[in-house]
Structure formats: C-alpha cells, structure tokens
Amino acid sequence: MLTWLNRVWLVFLVVVLAVGGWLGYADWQQIRHQYGTNLLAMAAAVADGTHLFLNDAHNSMLMLGNEVDREGVNHSITTRQALEKYLALEHNFAAIGVRSWQGSPVAVGADKGLLDALLSPSGRGVQPPLKINPEQHRLLDHCWRSPGFCMGPPVQTTSMHTREGAWMVPLFLQTQILDHGVPKPLRMVVLLPLQNGQLPFWAALPLPQHGSIFLLRNGGVLESRYPPPTKTSFSIRQNGIAAQSIFAHQGAQSDVYYGLATVVNQWRLGAWYRVAGYPLVAGAGLPRSVLVVAWWNRMTGPLAAMLTLLLLSVVGYLTVRRMARERIQEKAAAESLLWEAKERAEVTLHSIGDAVVTTDVSGRVTDINSVAESLMGYSRTEMLGKPLDTVFKIVREADHAPAANPVQRVLQEGKIIGLANHTILITAQGEERAIEDSAAPIRARDGTLLGVVLVFHDVTEKRQLTADLAYQATHDLLTGLPNRALFLDRLQQAVRAVTRQETLLLVGILDLDGFKQVNDRLGHDMGDILLREVARRTREALRTKDTIARLGGDEFGLVLPEIHHMEGAQHLANRLLQAIAEPMLLDGNSVTISGSLGFTVIPWDDGDQRSVLRHADMALYAAKNGGRNQYQFYEKTMDAQQEQLMEEITMTQEALEEQRLIMYYQPVVSTHDGLAPGQGVAPCQGVIGFEALIRMVHPQLGILAPAAFANALDHPRLARRIGCFVLDAVLTQGEQWHRDGLPLRMSMNISARHLLDPEFLNDMRAALAAHPDLAPEMCEIEVTESAPMLDFPTAQETLRACNNLGLRIALDDFGTGSASLSYLQKLPAQTIKVDQSFVRDILNDPRDFAIVAGVTTTANMLGLEVVAEGVETIGHLQLLKTLDCHAMQGYLFSKPMPADEVPGWVKSFN
Ligand code: C2E
Ligand code: MG
Ligand code: MG
DSSP states (O other), X not given: OHHHHHHHHHHHHHHHHHHHHHHHHHHHHHHHHHHHHHHHHHHHHHHHHHHHHHHHXXXXXXXXXXXXXXXXXXXXHHHHHHHHHHHHHOTTOSEEEEEETTSOEEEEESOHHHHHHHHSSSGGGOOTTOBOOHHHHHHHHHHHHSSEEEEOOOEEOOOSSSOTTOEEEEEEEEEXXXXXXXXXXXXXXXXXXXXXXXXXXXXXXXXXXXXXEXXXXXXXXXXXXXXXXXXXXXXXXXXXXXXXXXXXXXXXSEEEEEEEETTTTEEEEEEEEEETTTTEEEEEEEEHHHHHHHHHHHHHHHHHHHHHHHHHHHHHHHHHHHHHHHHHHHHHHHHHHHHHHHHHHHHHHHHSSSEEEEEETTSBEEEEOHHHHHHHTOOHHHHTTSBHHHHOEEEETTTOOBOOOHHHHHHHHOSOEEXXXXXXXXXXXSOEEEEEEEEEEEEOTTSOEEEEEEEEEEOHHHHHHHHHHHHHHHBOTTTOOBOHHHHHHHHHXXXXXXXXXXXXXXXXXXXXXXXXXXXXXXXXXXXXXXXXXXXXXXXXXXXXXXXXXXXXXXXXEEEEEEEOSHHHHHHHHHHHHHHHHSOEEETTEEEOOEEEEEEEEETTSOOXXXXXXXXXXXXXXXXXXXXXXXXXXXXHHHHHHHHHHHHHHHHHHHHHHTTOEEEEEEEEEEOOSSOOTTOOSSOTTEEEEEEEEEEEEETTTEEEOGGGGHHHHTOTTTHHHHHHHHHHHHHXXXXXXXXXXXXXXXXXXXXXXXXXXXXHHHHHHHHHHHOTTSOGGGEEEEEETTHHHHTHHHHHHHHHHHHHHTOEEEEEEETSSSOOHHHHHHSOOSEEEEOHHHHHTTTTOHHHHHHHHHHHHHHHHHTOEEEEOOOOXXXXXXXXXXXXXXXXXXXXXXXXXXXXXHHHHXXXXX
C-alpha cells in the first residue's frame, strides 16, 4: 500500500518536474528565439545605420573634397574655413584633416596630432601620439593605399585636447582634385570619436539593456562596441563566439549565435548582420543572465503554480500516507484481533471434548478437530473438501435405516438442528458409535449462510448404561423376566389393546406351591436356581406375545393376550402347570414343585388395573384353597368372599391390638373305667386336660367364636401374631393352674401358617422358656390334619422338633382331609382328634360309624390317643365306648368356658 503510494507520488513528481522542465525548456527556447530575433533586428538596424552613416560620411567627404577643390587647397585658410564649416555641420565628427599633394596638412578639431599622423602619406611617417599595433597598422596602411573611401580601425590618441586614450575611428577618403586642370591627389581623414565605445549615430538606436552592440571588421577586428570592452580592446582581432560565427558563415548575410564567451566567461546570445557595401559586420549581444531573468519572469507564474502543485501534492501525499499508515495500523490491529480470535477458536476447537466438523454451503468439509478424526476414523486430510455425507454416515438405532443428514437440514432450514435421538455413526472402519449431535448454521455479518458446524459426541457407553439401567429398572435380575413395573405397563397396553380387538385377555398370577420350604431346605442359592428354571420353563410354555413377569418372591404375573376362547385359556393354563410340575434336578436332588394359578379374563372383567390384579389374586387364593397345583378363574362371588375376608382380618387385627382376644377352655375327659391301653397318662374317668379355644370380645356382638374370624387366624399377616398370643396366654394360664395345684394338660390350636413358619420353633421355645413352671409334657399342640399336607417335610421336621421339646402333638379334625393312615405313621402325633362331623352322626350314619371305628382301631393299634370331638349325648358316649374310644370332648361334658370357671368345673366334675 505504502510502496504503491510512494510510487504514485514519485511518478507524479517526475511527471510534474518533467512537464515543468519541458515547459521551462520550451520557454527558454522561445525566449532564446525571441531574443535572437530581436538581436538580429538590432544587428540589422546597426548594420543599416552604419551603412547609411558611412554613405553619408562618404558623400559629405566627397562634397567637402569638391569644395576644397573649388576653393583650392593651396589656399589653406580657405580650406581650413571649409573644414571648420564642415565640422560645424557634421557634429558627429571630432576632427577633420586634409592633406593635399603639396604636403602640409590642414586639420581642424580635436586631435590634430593624430590627424597629422593619419594624414601622413604612409605609416612610415606615423609618429606619436599615434600608438598602433600591427593590425591597426595593416588596416591603416590599407586605407592609405586605397583610393576612395575607407574606414580605418579605431586608434587611440594621447592628445591634450581629448581624453587620454580616447578612441577615434578614422574615415579616409583618397580623392583627386584638379589643380589648374591637373588632377592631384587629396587625402582627407575624419575622426569619429567612440563615446563609450559607440559610434555617434548609435545613440539613436534602442540599445539593449545589459546588452551590447558592436561593429567588427570582416577580418574580426573590433571596430566599435557598446559598452566598451573590458577584457579586450578595439582594433584587436577578435576570436570570440561572435567572430567565430562570422568566420564560420562567410557567405551568410546574418546569423544568430549562442555560446560561452570565454574571455568574459559568460554565456551570451547574439546576432550579426553584414553592413552593405562595407567590410563590416554589425552585431548585438546579450548575456544569458538577461535571458534567464526574462525567462525567470515568465516562468514564475508556471513555477509558482508548479510549486503549489508540488506542495499540494506533498501535503496530499503526506496526508494520504498518514491515512494509509493509520489504515495499515488499523488493518494490522484488526488482523491481529482476527488472528487472536481465530487462534482462540482453533485452540477451542481442538481442545473441546466434542467432535466438531464444519462445512461450506455445499456441505463439503472445511475443518475438523482431532476428536472428530478419532471418532469418525478418517484423517483430517481424508476428510477436508469431501462432501460430509461420504464421511459422516449415520443410521437410526432402531432399524439401521439411513438417518437424515443434519447439515443438509441446516442448509435448507437455516436454523439449529438437534439430531434425532438414537443415531448411530458408522465409522470409517465400519464400527458403530452411538452419538448425540447438533448442527448450527454459520453466518456472515450480513446474515448470508457461510456453512454449517456439526457438533457431536460419543454416547455409546452412556446409551449402553441407559439401556442397562432401563433394563434393570424393568427387569428382574434373577430370572431376566420383566419386573412388576414393566408387567403393569404391559398389562396397561394389553388392556388398551383388548378393547380394540375382539379377543380375550387373560391376566394371571402364578404362585409356586411350597417354594418357601424348598428355599428353607435347600438354601437360597438353590431357590434362585429353581426360580430361574421355573422362569425358563414358563417362558417356553408361553407364546411370544405373552408376558410372564416376576412380581416378587415366588409370585409371577401373566399377561396373555389374544385368546380366542376359554378352551384356549385352559389349555394354556394346563401347559403352564405341567411345565412347572416337571421334576427338576437341583444340586443332585430331584425336586418337584407345583404352581397355583389365578386368572381373570378381560373384557368380562371390566375393572381397572388394580381390580384386575385383585381378581386374579382372588382366583389364585381360590386355587390355593382348592388344593394347589391348579388354576382358577375369577368369579364374581369371590369378590364377596374377599370382602368378608378383609373385614375379618381388620376386625381381628383390631381385637388383637385392643386385647379383645381371650381364651376359652373346653375339657377333654376320659370315660375309661380302667387304664386306657397303651397309655399311662390319662387318669381313668377324669379330666385329661383342656383345649384352649380362642374368642373375640366384640363391642356389639359380644363373645365371638372362631368361625366368625377363621380366615384371619391363618392369614399371613396375622397367623404368627395370633399364634404367639395364644401360646403366651395358654401357657400363662396353665402355669397358673399348675401353681394353684391344678395340673391340667393344655392343648393349643396352631394354625398351619404359623406351624410352617420358620420362626415357629423359636416362638415355641421362647414361650416354654417364659413359663418354666409348666412342663412341656403338659402341653399339646393341635395341628389340623391338612396343615402338613402343605409342606409335608417341613411339617414333619417341625413336629419332630416339638416332640423333642417334650410337647405332645394332636392331629385335629381328623378325617376331613385326605390324610391316609400311612400318613399317620410318618407324622410324630400322639393324639388323633376325630372330627365332630363324623362323631355327630355315628348314631345314624353307618358310614361315619365305620370311619370312627376304623380310625379308633388303627390309632389304638398304633398306640395313639383318640379323642372324639362333638360328644353331645350319652348315646354318643356309650357308642364311642363300645368302639373303645374313651377320650371325649363335647357339650355333654362342657361347653368351652372362661378360665376362671375352670377350677370350679374341675372340682364339680371330679
Ligand atoms: P376344633 O379345634 O376342632 O375345636 C372344637 C370345636 O368344636 C370348638 O369350636 C368347640 O366349641 C366345638 N365343640 C366342642 N364340643 C362340641 C359339641 O358337642 N357340639 C358342637 N356343635 N361343637 C362342639 P370353636 O371353639 O368354635 O372352635 C372352632 C375351631 O376354631 C377349632 O376347631 C379350631 O380349629 C379353631 N380354633 C379355636 N381356637 C383356636 C385358636 O386358639 N387357635 C387356632 N389356630 N384355631 C383355633
Ligand atoms: Mg382343636
Ligand atoms: Mg377339631
């Protein structure tokens, strides 16, 4: 920029100077020409004047000669008079002299001596005061010898009358006059004084200021000059530039010369002109300084203009240069800012953790950072300039279909685009990377789109983690089945779908029968393996559209959509039960487990999700109650039952908490006349003991029997709590009676659920330990016949442990369940209580009689005590006696009574 400016300015300067120089030169040439012309005119005027003057002088001298001739030169006075008269007329002449052939010259005017000398016949006679040099002498000699008119060289006189050294130009005229008719020679000389070197008639000429005019002889001798020469002198042959010009142009009439006058060391311009009729050259000259002054005067205007121009240009140049400098500085500052910004951007680009790719408006890669390189698997050089699509290949996670290129969208829509979720980047090596990205337009200041910046990062791990978390959040980790949350979700979807479809949706709950016992017996690890195996089998048994989820513990949820008829539902349920019931090998043990299934069917069940599950649960409950290893479908009646159950449970729980549960006692008596065979404990005809029977004190209804809250007694939530209450209450009472001297056997009813509870033995031990005054042998636990069936091994084990503690064991309600006699053998029971339903009808129903008789006989054989329940009449008593059953319990003896009545009753009974 600056150099350019300098150049322009330099060129301008050169042009201005060149134009100025050319103008000056042209002007100079013009001035020279003009002055030359003037000088030539002047020289011509001088030459003309000289010619005229000499002609005049010649003529006047001729006339003077004639006069002298007429008057006669011998009459010298007369001649003198003529001369004086002549001189008076011709005031240009300083002196005049005549010499006739007779000898003595006549002279008038100044410098008579000089005249005398000049009038002498030849140079030989030249005397002082005439001082002449050889050149003067030659010329004078020429004039002396020449007839007629002749102009001599200037001579210097020393006369007293004239100024010392004044120069005179002698004009000669050699003529003849008649002396008495005979022509005689006559010489006439006129002296022309050089005043200030100029001939007299020059005074009329317009002499150039500072210039000179001169008259040279053809041979170069200086005749006259104004102003008078200082470096040379008159009558000396000149060899200056004027003379050289004249010599060089012998045939020319005139010429203009210009050159260095070496004598005066001065450049001069001059012109010469030949004087017509005389060997003379007139000239005029000027020193160059005059021309220079004139030129200068003419040039001041243009020069001033030029200088102004130059000055302006300098000012302009400096201003522009300063502005240019400022602009350069500004530009440099802006560039440095730009550089800094760019540097910042670049460093940022390469140091951020995200991959960044920028493109131009045609979608070609313009820049990328190292993260993008490593993520995409291409090198920078491979990518630069390539269309982005060729290196940034993305597909949708779900179906691997090509995903829309975000850069194209930004180019089309001109706004920031976030990438669709679940995008997969295919790297150069074909690897898949889950990415999240966004693309934004890059715009120029005026808003035009320059390109797009694409930012993305690898979320493979994050997405995997999210997927894992999502899986964990929705699946059971042990079995890999959906968990409760996902089950509910699927259920919701299925319920929604079923309203659109014309098929049935089965919602079920599967509960494994006796899983807890397996878990307790074989350990939790085996329990886990079993659950996994059950999960695998059930899944295999189901269709792909079916869902089986683990709801917790050994409980599974089922969503079975698109069932076309109930036969299909039953078939599916049977398949499930079969799959579960197949024996499986766990740690070398062959284990068989069963499942109970409760189903509800939508759309027949039009309840909401919660009630759907409740209904399935009720059906499951029914299946469990129905003997397990079966399925049940929900029926409307179940709802009422359930309601009642809930009521019972709430009521019982409240009673327990409010200590409104109390114990009644009913005696078990012996009617034997002697010792009963196989047993030495029971006294004959006396009280064997008391069975503790629970009662609830109801605020409104008074004392309630267990039938009013039987379900609560075996409910998971209450069974153990009530059991513990009974143990404590009964043992406390027994212990009290023992202390009071009433050693009675105390029988307690134990619910199946409490019996099979892992904590049962501990509860038992704790209760016994709390009542040390009551021997365990005086305690009996009554277990319903069906309880051990639920988990025979556990029941067997627990009962044995109870025996080991010293407790007696009675099998209650015997005959109602499916217990066989071989079953009796396997259980460590000491008493069998024949259910009152058989006893009641033995008088009328021979079948019942047969059953009671059979049981009694077998029990007696096994050495077990048989207690007949529900003995209400003497008839029953007598018939039972005949059957060899002597232990009895019933209203015949006493209804259950409060504890405080017991001692009195015992007394009166005895
Ligand atoms: P259970 O153990 O078989 O008890 C005998 C039931 O028969 C008693 O009914 C009793 O009052 C009744 N009973 C006795 N003699 C006669 C009679 O001559 N005629 C008639 N009709 N009934 C007679 P209760 O007290 O209502 O008890 C019913 C059942 O409730 C019991 O049957 C027992 O299984 C259960 N139970 C009673 N107390 C408890 C308890 O504390 N815990 C547990 N788990 N169950 C209990
Ligand atoms: Mg009982
Ligand atoms: Mg009973």
